[in-house]
Amino acid sequence: MNTFYEIFQGIGTLVASDFSTVVARLGLITLGALLIYLGKKGTLEPLLMIPMGMGMIAVNAGVLFLDPVSALHAEREPVAIVAPEDGAATEQEARTTGTLLIEPLVKGNDNLMYFMGLDFLQPIYTFTFSNGLIACLVFMGIGVLLDVGYVLARPFESMFLALCAELGTIVTFPLAVAWFGMTYGEAASVAMIGGADGPMVMFTTLKLAPHLFVPITVVGYLYLGLTYGGYPYLIRLLVPKNIRATRTAHTPVPHITSGEKLAFAVVACGVFCLLFPMAAPLILSLFLGVAVREAELTVFTKLIEQTILYGATLFLGLMLGVLCGADVIFNPKVLPLLVLGIIALLLSGIGGIAGGYVLYFLKKRKYNPIIGIAGVSCVPTTAKVAQKLVGYEAPGEIVLPEALGASISGVITSAIMCGVYVALIPIFEQAMK
Amino acid sequence: MAGRTSAISLAWLVCGSVAGSCMGAAAVPAVPHPGVPSAFEHAGIVYLVGIIISVGTAVMIKLLTVALRNMRGANQEQA
Numbered sequence: 001m002n003t004f005y006e007i008f009q010g011i012g013t014l015v016a017s018d019f020s021t022v023v024a025r026l027g028l029i030t031l032g033a034l035l036i037y038l039g040k041k042g043t044l045e046p047l048l049m050i051p052m053g054m055g056m057i058a059v060n061a062g063v064l065f066l067d068p069v070s071a072l073h074a075e076r077e078p079v080a081i082v083a084p085e086d087g088a089a090t091e092q093e094a095r096t097t098g099t100l101l102i103e104p105l106v107k108g109n110d111n112l113m114y115f116m117g118l119d120f121l122q123p124i125y126t127f128t129f130s131n132g133l134i135a136c137l138v139f140m141g142i143g144v145l146l147d148v149g150y151v152l153a154r155p156f157e158s159m160f161l162a163l164c165a166e167l168g169t170i171v172t173f174p175l176a177v178a179w180f181g182m183t184y185g186e187a188a189s190v191a192m193i194g195g196a197d198g199p200m201v202m203f204t205t206l207k208l209a210p211h212l213f214v215p216i217t218v219v220g221y222l223y224l225g226l227t228y229g230g231y232p233y234l235i236r237l238l239v240p241k242n243i244r245a246t247r248t249a250h251t252p253v254p255h256i257t258s259g260e261k262l263a264f265a266v267v268a269c270g271v272f273c274l275l276f277p278m279a280a281p282l283i284l285s286l287f288l289g290v291a292v293r294e295a296e297l298t299v300f301t302k303l304i305e306q307t308i309l310y311g312a313t314l315f316l317g318l319m320l321g322v323l324c325g326a327d328v329i330f331n332p333k334v335l336p337l338l339v340l341g342i343i344a345l346l347l348s349g350i351g352g353i354a355g356g357y358v359l360y361f362l363k364k365r366k367y368n369p370i371i372g373i374a375g376v377s378c379v380p381t382t383a384k385v386a387q388k389l390v391g392y393e394a395p396g397e398i399v400l401p402e403a404l405g406a407s408i409s410g411v412i413t414s415a416i417m418c419g420v421y422v423a424l425i426p427i428f429e430q431a432m433k
Numbered sequence: 434m435a436g437r438t439s440a441i442s443l444a445w446l447v448c449g450s451v452a453g454s455c456m457g458a459a460a461v462p463a464v465p466h467p468g469v470p471s472a473f474e475h476a477g478i479v480y481l482v483g484i485i486i487s488v489g490t491a492v493m494i495k496l497l498t499v500a501l502r503n504m505r506g507a508n509q510e511q512a
Contacts, residue, residue: 260501
C-alpha cells in the first residue's frame with residue numbers, strides 16, 4: 001500500500017496527514033471549484049475567480065512528500081508521518097510535505113534561490129508579488145481605464161461620496177485593535193479592505209504587516225470578488241424601493257479636455273508623491289496610466305490595457321489561488337481577518353449609501369442615493385452595481401457618469417488613506433512606546 | 434409617501450447610531466491606559482488627515498480646471 005501512496009503522492013499525503021489537514025485540503029479544493037462555477041455564472045468576477053479557483057485546486061491537490069534536500073531548504077516541521085506496515089512510525093519516517101508550485105514562507109537567500117529553481121511560480125511570486133510590483137501593474141491598468149472627466153467636472157460631489165465610503169477603512173482599524181488585539185500595522189492593513197482596492201490592500205500590508213501579507217491579500221481579494229454579488233442586497237436593505245427609483249436631476253457637465261485631465265494627472269501625481277513618498281510606487285502607477293490615456297499614446301494605452309493589465313490580473317488570480325494552501329486556514333489570524341474584512345466592506349458600503357442620502361436630501365430628493373455605493377472604489381464594479389440597480393427600478397435612467405465619478409474618486413481617496421496609514425502608523429507606534 | 438420615506442431614513446439613521454454606539458462600547462478596551470491616545474483617537478486623526486487631503490484635492494482640481502479654462506479662453510481671444 002505504501003508503494004501506491006509513494007506513486008500517487010497527492011493521495012499519499014492526504015492519507016498521511018492529520019484529519020484537520022485532510023478536511024482543509026478537500027474543503028479548499030471544493031471552494032476552488034465553487035469559485036470557478038460562480039465566476040463562470042457571472043456572480044463573481046470571472047477574470048480573477050477562474051485562475052484563483054484553478055490555483056486553489058492545484059495547490060491543495062498537488063501536495064507531495066518533499067525530498068530530504070528540499071525539506072531542509074523549506075525549514076518546516078515534519079507534518080506527515082508515513083506509517084510502515086506494522087503501524088509504528090518513527091521520527092526518521094516523519095516527512096515534510098510541499099508542492100512544486102510555490103513556497104511563499106521560505107526564508108533566507110539560499111533557500112529562496114533553491115525554490116526559485118524548483119517551484120514554477122516562485123519567480124513570479126518573488127519578483128512581482130511579494131514586492132508589490134503586480135499591485136502597481138494592476139493600478140497602472142486601472143489608470144488607463146479611468147476617465148477622470150466627471151471627477152474634474154464635479155470634484156466636490158465625487159470626493160464627498162468617496163470620503164463617506166471610507167467609513168470601513170477608518171472604523172475597522174480601532175475595532176481590529178480592540179476586538180482581536182492586533183497591532184496597529186496589522187489593523188491598518190486589514191482596515192484597507194474597506195477601501196475595496198486590492199492593490200492598495202497588498203501595498204499597505206507589505207509596508208505595515210508583511211508577515212500577514214498572504215492571508216490579508218487572499219481574504220481581501222476573496223471579499224472584493226463578493227462586492228458585485230453582495231452589495232445589491234445591502235442597497236435593497238438600506239434604500240426603500242420608491243427611493244431606489246428616484247430620477248437624478250442631470251445638470252449639464254462642462255466639457256473637460258484631455259489636456260485638463262493630463263494636467264490633473266501630472267499635478268496630482270507630484271503633490272501626492274510629495275506628501276506620501278512611501279506610497280509613491282502606487283501613486284505613480286495610477287497617474288501614469290491616466291497620463292498615458294490622456295496624452296493619447298495609443299501604443300502604450302493598448303500595451304498597458306491589453307497586455308499588462310490582463311497579464312497581471314491572470315497571474316494575480318493564479319497566485320492568490322496557489323497561496324490558499326491548507327496552512328493558510330490554520331493561521332490563527334485568518335478568522336479575525338475574515339470577520340474584519342466583511343465588517344470593513346459592509347461599513348464602507350453603509351458609509352457610501354449614507355453619503356448618497358445626504359446628497360439626496362441636499363438636492364431636494366433629485367439624486368439617487370444608490371450612487372453613493374460607487375464611492376466604495378472597486379472600479380468599475382460598484383459603479384456597474386449602482387447603474388444596474390437604478391436601471392432596474394427606473395428604466396432608462398443613466399447614472400453611470402456620476403457613479404464612475406464617485407468610483408474614481410474612491411480610488412483616489414483609497415490611495416490617500418493608504419498613504420496616510422503608511423505614514424502615520426509608524427509615528428503612532430513610536431509615540432506609544 | 435415622502436413622509437414615509439423620511440421616517441424610514443430616520444429609522445436607519447437611528448439604527449446606525451445605535452449600532453455604532455454598541456460597536457464603540459465594545460471597543461472601549463482599545464484605550465491602552467490613561468494619557469495615551471486610543472486606537473479610536475488615532476483612527477480619528479487618520480480620517481481627519483484623509484479628509485483634509487481629499488478636500489484639498491477637490492479644491493486643487495477646481496482651481497486647476499478654472500485656471501486652465503481661463504488660459505484657454507485668453508488664448509482663443511488672442512487668436
